[in-house]
Amino acid sequence: MNNFTFYNPVKILFGKGQISAIAQEIPAGSRVMITYGGGSIKKNGVYDQVMEALRDYEVLEFQGIEPNPHYETLMQAVDIAKRKQVDFFLAVGGGSVIDGTKFIVAAVEYEGADPWNILAKRERVTKAAPFGAVLTLPATGSEMNSGAVVTRVSTKEKLSFGSPFTFPKFSVLDPETTFTLPKRQISNGVVDAFSHVLEQYLTYPVNSPLQDRMAEAVLLTLKEEGPKAVQNPQDYNTMANFMWAATMALNGVIRVGVPTDWATHYIAHELTALHGIDHARTLAVVFPALLRYKSEDKKEKLLQYGERVWGVDRGTEDERIEATIQATIAFFESLEVQTKLRNYEVGQDTIDTIIRRFEERGVKDLGERADIQIEDVKQILMLSL
């Protein structure tokens, strides 16, 4: 096992009715800015529950944080929050709203030359305004970690940052808030969470049996509960299990002491940045290709994953690895998430564009062994055509 530091101070309030508890978590007298997306929370009752819980606070609203939150939009919120002297932020929505709010709370307190540098130059965040979250879409895990991804529309860049100061103070996970989700968002969420686990698990063995089994626990839960969630999103226990699995997939517990990959995410972000394809769908395209391309390096873990998650225990090693990748593809496609670039009308020209952008940005050394170079990225994308 590798050395590690683990720290996650997010307080989770899980279950039906928990939105009413948020007032106990926000300092009395705070001026609160609630941030949200396109307004679905006004249709499903979540907005009303939040406003009722905040009835003793002065509340400002910032609406319109889009999927893959835009830097340009977030900076508008920063401007308003500074002028209105907001004390506390409350993100109400899915991962994009929460990610966007992480950037807002960091940028509000930023004292450097240009807040874009938090993303572009990875300038260290040294303080941030406090915030909480009410999660309405299980997927990204942002509700219980300190990382965020922000897109700059003007330059089509999708970049990430993280800081010990950008953990939510609390997150409410009420499965009932997910009952009205479109099927597409649920299936995306399952694939996203599943991919998060694979990034932290399908690397190489370092003698970490507990972390391996914990990762497999999340994968098996998503395998079993994910399809049920898509079919029946009003079943409380199904949505509760899916919601908690998506959170556990990326709160740091399964990552401790093991190598992580994240090359798939890095490559897939380009497809969203260039074509606006749903994040989960870009992962479903890149992951199978990357697993095939790196199957020799990932052999031990692929065999273990195949056996413990998909019951693949017969045939030669090569056959078992192929069957395991096929099972992963079949799982994604059973959720109506397609796994080839051509399904999204993306072709060779996009691959060329990504490679050129990576060359310009100086990308190299991706993956758990830091051995994926730009030429490898090209091969992986060719395999996903």
Added chain:
Amino acid sequence: MNNFTFYNPVKILFGKGQISAIAQEIPAGSRVMITYGGGSIKKNGVYDQVMEALRDYEVLEFQGIEPNPHYETLMQAVDIAKRKQVDFFLAVGGGSVIDGTKFIVAAVEYEGADPWNILAKRERVTKAAPFGAVLTLPATGSEMNSGAVVTRVSTKEKLSFGSPFTFPKFSVLDPETTFTLPKRQISNGVVDAFSHVLEQYLTYPVNSPLQDRMAEAVLLTLKEEGPKAVQNPQDYNTMANFMWAATMALNGVIRVGVPTDWATHYIAHELTALHGIDHARTLAVVFPALLRYKSEDKKEKLLQYGERVWGVDRGTEDERIEATIQATIAFFESLEVQTKLRNYEVGQDTIDTIIRRFEERGVKDLGERADIQIEDVKQILMLSL
């Protein structure tokens, strides 16, 4: 799944060499009291590493916190810490030293009539001095939770308390600090951690597949790594896996949203209080008897536990449950931890004493269904004779 709140802000510094990192976690200029036990840390190099890491601090030492830490001893530390105006405490040792230090930091800041009331009357702790821990014995999980158990020698009482203010700020888990542990302490640690999981897992189903699999992940790790740890305590990876499993067994992750039992602990504490039997050994005595006595109420989870942890998948339900309890007993005994009261020269008279003490204390409604009455405790203890 049940509603839950999860909060665990302990920073974990895991791995070889991590003791040197503690100075970054303690405010500069603090007057630090290090608390420890019988002095084994002076023989295995841990004391020297700690003092080297704290070379820029003013350090006081409080030695002599015993196994099942004594209220009387801890109050001496409280007295010294108050007089010397200690700012920060550092527990260096196993669960007893860490538990004892939790009581010290709460009692130092206590403003009520009698700090014993924190334990005896469960008076709420509203503040506590900050502390960290350097763990040298994987077992209790105290390094990553806020609970503690303290024994009052004069009245032979062993009582617990907990508070959001008594989480360690950080805990160092360096597997190399365990290399010189006596075999008996390692086997006790395995049984203790294993029992912690069983208390949170062997109850009744609430549709929580992820929590179940996470609990099973810890059990399987302890099943595989525990015997290896006893045999070869200088194998780094074995001790690392055992150490992390013992921490994960009681840091709250596997408990979220599920019922918990804890009757075994409550009953077993009496055996330590009255006879000084090692904590883990008292658990190994009471647990099998309690499982037999409550096998009907725990049927579904016992069958699942048997199948997933011990591979028991044949026979009638009754046969499988009996085989599962037998496998648990065999596991404990394979670690040279005996499972009957008679092995510890305890007989009927002790059962009578415990029942009388429970009657005096007004104990009732133990277990996950709050249905274990004093008469049931008697039956359980009779089964363990």
